[in-house]
Structure formats: C-alpha cells, structure tokens
Amino acid sequence: MQASSVPNLSLLNAVDIRVKMMITALASVMTVAISSLYAQCFLFAVSFLYLLMIRRPKLILVSYLLFLIMMAIACGFGLVLAHFLPMMGKGMELKSLAVPFMRAFTMLNVVLPLAFTGRLQQILNSLQKLKLPFVIYLPAAVIVRFIPTFTNDIKQIWESLKIRGYRINPWTMTIHPFQTTRLLFTPLLIRALKTGDELGIAAELKGLNANTSAIKKDPPSFTKKDYAAVSLTAAILVAAIILQIYFPNTSPVLMK
Amino acid sequence: MIELKNVTYTYPHSDRPALSNLSFMVRPGEAILVTGVSGCGKSTLIRLINGLCPHYYGGNVEGTICIDGKDNMKEKLCDISHRVGTLFQNPESQFFALGVEEEISFISECKGVHPKEIQTKLSQTAERFNLKPFLKSIIHELSQGQKQKVGLASLMMEPLKALILDEPTGNLDPEATLELAEEIKKLKAQGVAILIVDHRLYWLKDVVDKVIVLEKGKVVREGIIPDLDSEFREKYGLRKLEVTDKRLLLPVKTSSGKPIMKISKLSFSYPRQPEIITDASLEFQQGICGIFGDNGAGKTTLARLITGLNKAKSGTFQVKGKTIRQKDCLKHVAVVLQNSDHQLYMRTVFEELRASLEAAGCKGGNDAAEELLGIFDLQELRDRHPHSLSGGQKQRLVIACAFAKKPDVIILDEPTSGLDGANLKRIAGALKKLSSEGKAVLVITHDLELVDLICDTALHLPLPVQTANQPFIN
C-alpha cells in the first residue's frame, strides 16, 4: 500500500487510475474464466511485463517469494491429500498445477501496479472522478484518509507497549493470543470510535449529509497513454480468447 | 451576532441541567472568552451555539439561541452551519482530506460549488491565511500552528457570521499562539462574532472584549480579563493572567548532584538524511528539566533516542554511573506520550495499574497498585473504565502507569495540554513528587505556566555540538 511517496520513474504513474482499475478488473475476470494453458501462459507473460513497468525489483522479488512460499505450502497440503485420496491426486501433475499457479501470479501482476503507482491523494481524486454516490464516496474517502492515521496510531500503540514492558511478537501472540490482541486492539477500537464521533460531528457542523450532491468536477480527460493502454489491453484479451478457443483446456483431469 | 437569552439546557437521561439561565451576546466584530474548570459547561455552551444541542445530542432547551437573528431551534443543523463555524482543539480530527488544498476545498466540493468558483475562493483564502506556500503540502507534515490555520481556512471558505474556537491553543507553542491571536483580531475586524473557549488566559488579554466564567453550568463572573483577581482564579480553578516565559531564564543544569543519566557523543540521523544530532552530550540530574525547541527541532527524536526506540549512530549511555547498552535504556526510562488513549488497555483503572506493574516485572501485585492509586489520587476512580475518565484524570493515570516501572528517568510529552488550572496544579504536584523521589523528570512542553511552576533546568533543541570538557554549550 502506497502511503505518500511514489517513484517518479514508473511509466504507469502517467496512466489514469481508472484505466489501471479496468486492467486489473478485466485481467482478474479473464484469468479466472479461461482454463487453456497457453492462454494462461500468454496472460502471465504479458502481465509480468506490465508489472516490471513499476520499476521496483525488490518489491517484485519479495512479493513473488512470499507467493511462492504460499503456493508451495498449498501444494504440500495437496500432495498429502493426494496420498490418502489418490483420486484427488490426478490434478497434482505439473501441467495441471501450472494453470492455477499462473492464475494467481497473473492476478498478483496486475494488482501490484495498481497498489504501488498511486498516491493516496490520487486515490481520493479517483474516487471523485468515479462520480460515486455520496453514500459511497464519503466513507470511501474516510477510509483512504484514515489509513495513514491509523497506521501511525498503531506505531504509537506499539511503542507504548514496548515502553511499558509488553513484548509483542509471534511467540507472545501464540501463547497469549487474547491478551496480545487486547493490548493491540483495544486502543485502536477506542480510537476508531472517537475518531468516528469527532469526524461525524465535524461533518454535521460543516453541513454534510447524504443529500449532499455529487461532486462537480471537470469532465474526466484521458491522455494518449490511457488510450494506448486501453487498446493494448483489449488486444491482449482478444488474443487470450483466441488462444482459449484454438488451444482449449489442456488439463489431464478434465480431458479424461 | 450570537445571542443567548435565559438558556437552560438538560441532556437526555440527565435530571440536572448542564447549563442554567445563561444570557449573553457576542456582537459582530466582538470576541468573548468563556472559561472555567473541566465540567463547568463550556462544551455544552459550544454545542448549543453550533446547534449540536439539541439537533445532534437531543435534550431539552429552554430560552432562545440566535445566530445572526435566526433561532437555532427553528433551523436545521446544516442551515446553522452556514452561519457559524467551529474549530476544535485538534483540527486534524476535522480534516477529511490528506492535502492542504484538498482539505480547504473539500466542503465546497461536496456542496456542489463550481470548480472555478472553488479555485477563486481557495486562492483568496490561502492568501488571507498565508497558506499559499503550503497548498501542495500533505497535512500531517505541517506544524500544529499551520494545521490550525488550515482548519480556520477551510471554515472561512464560506462567509461565516460567527466562529467558535474550542481550546485553540491546546496544541500550539507560544509563538503560534501569538500568531493565532493576530488572526483573531483580523477576523474581528472583518465583523465576525467570535466565541473562544480556553483555559489559557494570558494570550487573550488584548484579544477578547469580555470574559465569562462558568461553574456547574452557571455564570459566576462576567467582565474583562483583568477583573479576574488571583483569589477568584484560585477559587474557580483558573489559570494565570500573566505568565513569565522562563524558557530562556532556566539554567542548563543545577550546580549540585550527580547525573542520573548521562549520554556522551550522541549522534543520530534518519535513513538517507543529514545528521540532526552530532556528538552531543547530555546530563540529566534529579529534578525537572524542560525540553524546548521549535517544531522539528528534534524533541520527540531525542526522547526516542533516550528510550532506545530510535537507534543512535553513536553514543555512550550511562545510568547512575553504570554504562548500559542503548537498547537497555527502556528498563530505566519511562515515557508518557501525548495521546493518553494509546496508552490505556484494560477494563478498569485498577486493572490498568496492575497490568503496568506486571509488565514492568514489579512484585507487589494488588498492594502496589493500591499504593499507586493513593499517590496519584485515583482511589475514587478505581472501578471506572480508563476511557471514561476526563483528560486530567487520564493524564494522572498514564503517569501512574509510567511510575509503576520505577524508572530512573521519566519523559512526558505535553502532559498539560488542554487542562484547566486545577488539573495543571495536580499534574505539576505529581511531577514534583516524582522528582522528589530521586527521578530525573524531562518534560517536553509548550505550556509556559507548567514551565513556570515546576521546571528547574532547561534543554534547548536543536542540540549544539560538544566541545572539549563542556557538557553542552548554553
């Protein structure tokens, strides 16, 4: 999650956030819908190139590593189950695993650029551009506004606990889960309630209510880069569909 | 104009009125101060004027409250908001956006004002409040004084007839307080009727035209600030009229006594940034040391270095003559942060103290907790939920929790922000008690009255570079 500073080098910073949202949405739906190995490989490759455009190799490496660990654990569970239920084992061959793996990585590839190429304030601006009804815009704006505040609060709560002498780590969370959760969670809950009340009062005093009209902003304008991104996305999706049609599902499980 | 006539207000589920038979007027271009101890009815008065009572909180109102000739009882809250604006002690709690420009224009955008009109008003308002250099800034990067201005600017984007300032100087340093005083004078000149609720009186002598003192919901004095003699102020728990700025008059260290904590050749920088502390040396003796400096001078950073929360680049740490690792400093140092809500975790005051004693590894259990209740005058509150306490009570509780650790050094960050005279004295008394028990008490504060009452020495930031054989340059 990007708080306030964003590298200026990424080409994706110049692309409108609505276009990036559309890419993420379409890629997510497409990757779940199609099951052809070749189509998935194609989507994975293209989305990986898209991910590389954020120019943050360390982030990509760490994200992939964590994801691989999770997938490895999932495979481990799968193999254990296959040992006891051989029928389930038919889907544990490499060819069959490739499709779910690539689905997951494709989704990761399109999610990270959306998360890491926009400042929080840009996200607030995006909410305005989406012309959401006020009942959605106001709470969404509050979430975006308060995530950095709560993150800072958690840091302060953490330090207060450290100062008092409480130790909070995976071990203490395991042996004293409820006490640890209470120590971390109670101040945050109280803070949430008080913040909600204070800001709610401020909103009332500023004359805001749900009948407030939608925000009038200049009509949204897209640049050449946005149109290029949309066109490219459309072409990629068409190619993926063609691959699905001509090289349909290659999973041994479903072919038998 | 703000006009109250024979106003009595009772909260729902309460049988006793919070305010009784209140009548006063604030004319356009006038500023009035309302003051009194915690619980006297100041907040209720604010709520009546801005319409929160009864439109938001409910309750029963007798009498009339008029803003610019219109009765609040006959108007909706959103209509009242067009005429009167309220700025709270912590303006950040009222902000909806992350950036200055976005915050100032947020309400106008929500109300459907045309973007071009918003831009024009934004430019004018930013000019008026000297915010033009900060328009592209992120709010949380600003100083408290600048945040205060952003709060004011966002209210004044639309023309208001009346303005309420609720404890506006609680988080401000003395310099920013004086700036705020000038802003208020400008607003008065523009014909705005201003009601100020504050405990600090000294900065308002040349600003307000009248003062009203409340106690238990009733007016006990109405007049001008100089009329509040010391006997009256003592009786009604008010703060001083005149405050000496002792920050530059305090000595750097007392002549006697071995240092409780000594730090030599301290250097620190944030990652990829220039050093903010270079080869500095500090000694903290028994007593109360005030830590002063402008916003960004490094007061919080220093506190974090002393406790070991930030790792120093270099430095030797000694406690009572024994050299320790920086990360072991936490065993000897306790910190009381500004936001007490972050430091309270348990269901009752007693449980809070017990938990603090256990976390600090102190033996004694219930007896030790009872002792702490007595020392900090919290016995009557033992079964209360910590978050139901008033500001002054919470502050005493978090100091008691810090004391449970039996630290050698206690650091407090703005312990008296927003407290009335009576609570200020209680906190001052508690800190003096800690000091008398052989602790080094370090207080980061802008409260000149607290400095006047308790500080023995001063530490000014940013820290100078150490020269040979001198602890620090004065």
Place this chain on the structure above:
Amino acid sequence: MTTMTLKRARTSRLADFCGRWSARELIIIGVFAATAKVSTVLIAMVGGGMNPLSLLLKNMVFTTLLVVMLFKVCRPGTLCLFVIVSSVVNFLLLGGNLTLIPPMLLAAVIAELLMRFIQKNNLPGAVYWGVGCFDLLCKFGSLGISFLMMRESPAMMAAVVPIVIIGYIGSLIGLWTGSKSIKELRHAGLIRS
C-alpha cells in the same frame, strides 16, 4: 409510460435509500472499514500470514469490529454499504480480489434480510445472527472462488479448506468478543443503548 414510472420509482427509492444516511453514520462506516483493514494487516504482519493463530485472530477482530459497527450504526443497509465501500477502497488501494466482491455482497444482502426478519419478530441478537450469517456465507463464497481458481487441481483445495475453517472459528469467537466489547464500551460510555 409504465417503464418510465418504474424507472422513476426505482430512482426515487434509490434516492430515498441514499438520503436516509447521516454524515456521521457514513463516517463511522468508513472509519470502521479503515480500522478493519489496518488491524487485519497488522495481525498478519505480527503473527505471520500462514500462522493458524493469526488467521483466527484476524477473523476474530474483523467480526468484532463488524458487531461494534452495527451497534453504532443501527440502520438497515449498513452491512451492505460497508462491503461496497471496503471493496471499492480495497480494490483501489491494494487491487483487492475483485472476484470476492459478488459473493460478499450477496452474503451482506442475505444477512441484512435475516437481521430485519429477526428484529421484526422481536427476537434477540439480530446483530449477532446477521454477522454470523454474513461470515458463514462469505466463507462459502471464498471457497467457491478458490475452487474456480484451482479447478484444474482440486487437491489444492486441501490448503484452502482448513484456512477457511480456522477463519470461521475465528469469526465465531469474534461474535463472543464482539458481545464482550459492546458491554465494555457501554461501561466506558462510548456506546449508549
């Protein structure tokens, strides 16, 4: 003519639904959504993402927050609005899993109907039943989506099912901690009956 009347009626019902909310209620929903997001991320970071205990605690905290929020904003549609708003922001901030949104929304609608039914019949515990139902349906939804993602290798569900079960146990505990929290917050004066 009939189409126009229906459209007008639909539009006015939507406007009616939107108009019933006060700014305070919308803000509380936003604040709790932010708290839920930050808390669950924090627990995952402290405890480890695959630690069963942190999975349990994450769900427990999330459910507790839902319960408190529904006590604070006692209005039909709160849960649905919470889901919509959280999804929009999740998507923008973290590109959150779009495929989970439809099942979560459906779960919220069903839970709202259940709460309304219980309240209309003057039965106790509407909020707890509603949140419990929402959590259960969300878990089924996430199992369904996981199956769609891994349909070529159904054995991989062996990893997902225990995670979801542990999560749901956490949600059930969260109903209990939610009720305890409400009692404590009433004692603190932060929630009034």
